[in-house]
Amino acid sequence: KNEVEQSPQNLTAQEGEFITINCSYSVGISALHWLQQHPGGGIVSLFMLSSGKKKHGRLIATINIQEKHSSLHITASHPRDSAVYICAVKFFWGGRRSGGGADGLTFGKGTHLIIQP
Amino acid sequence: EPEVTQTPSHQVTQMGQEVILRCVPISNHLYFYWYRQILGQKVEFLVSFYNNEISEKSEIFDDQFSVERPDGSNFTLKIRSTKLEDSAMYFCATLRLGRPEAFFGQGTRLTVV
Numbered sequence: 129k130n131e132v133e134q135s136p137q138n139l140t141a142q143e144g145e146f147i148t149i150n151c152s153y154s155v156g157i158s159a160l161h162w163l164q165q166h167p168g169g170g171i172v173s174l175f176m177l178s179s180g181k182k183k184h185g186r187l188i189a190t191i192n193i194q195e196k197h198s199s200l201h202i203t204a205s206h207p208r209d210s211a212v213y214i215c216a217v218k219f220f221w222g223g224r225r226s227g228g229g230a231d232g233l234t235f236g237k238g239t240h241l242i243i244q245p
Numbered sequence: 246e247p248e249v250t251q252t253p254s255h256q257v258t259q260m261g262q263e264v265i266l267r268c269v270p271i272s273n274h275l276y277f278y279w280y281r282q283i284l285g286q287k288v289e290f291l292v293s294f295y296n297n298e299i300s301e302k303s304e305i306f307d308d309q310f311s312v313e314r315p316d317g318s319n320f321t322l323k324i325r326s327t328k329l330e331d332s333a334m335y336f337c338a339t340l341r342l343g344r345p346e347a348f349f350g351q352g353t354r355l356t357v358v
Contacts, residue, residue: 161347169334171288171349214288232301233280235288 130154130219134236142244147202149239151215154196158218161233162189162200165212174200174213205243212238249274251337251350258357261326266353268320268337276340277320278347279312281305281333288336294320327357 131154141147151160162174175182175189177198182189186205191198202209216233250269258264268277279291292302294312311323320339324331337350 163349168351169282169354170351171336171338173346173349176346216288232290232293232303233278233288234290235280237287 132236138240140242149200151198156220161216163214207243214238248348249350255354266322270339274339274341278338279322280336283333332357
């Protein structure tokens with residue numbers, strides 16, 4: 129069964145700390161997304177990865193295809209980073225390699241991050 | 246200005262009624278998707294739409310659901326006869342020409358009573 133596991137489920141940290149959120153998946157993928165869900169429910173796409181590493185401001189996302197694992201890092205965390213962070217992947221479907229867009233994404237349960245001042 | 250706007254932000258409807266959720270991208274969006282998130286649960290894929298037809302759908306997307314782009318801009322999700330278990334946050338997502346990431350709307354919170 130195609131699964132996406134995130135850890136930790138909940139994370140509380142102090143402002144300024146370095147944050148790491150992990151995502152593991154069960155079988156081969158064509159793309160992995162990191163998303164941020166705000167308290168009101170809205171979702172923002174942070175990164176889409178198929179290999180390597182991406183950086184945007186204080187956010188860094190890495191993926192290791194061989195180990196089927198991705199991490200999202202937040203440097204110099206701030207209370208405004210408090211949100212739910214969701215990993216979502218596009219699994220290969222029956223051997224056919226689909227595009228890396230949002231087709232048939234499988235979502236993790238999310239990591240609820242709270243940054244305290 | 247957001248890439249994708251969803252309306253309404255919140256809808257309350259009686260069981261058995263039809264609802265239409267709308268998604269309006271800015272422009273140059275080629276792929277369209279609907280997802281839903283039941284309170285406290287994971288986001289789930291419903292359907293993807295490209296070139297005016299469904300390209301993929303999940304087992305959740307049964308005959309009660311339909312999608313269309315009636316005027317080439319709005320992308321709609323229709324639930325024909327709502328059930329209590331359809332209560333959820335519904336998200337539209339799009340893929341824009343030249344950009345690898347998906348754009349998500351702010352969601353429509355549907356409450357069926």
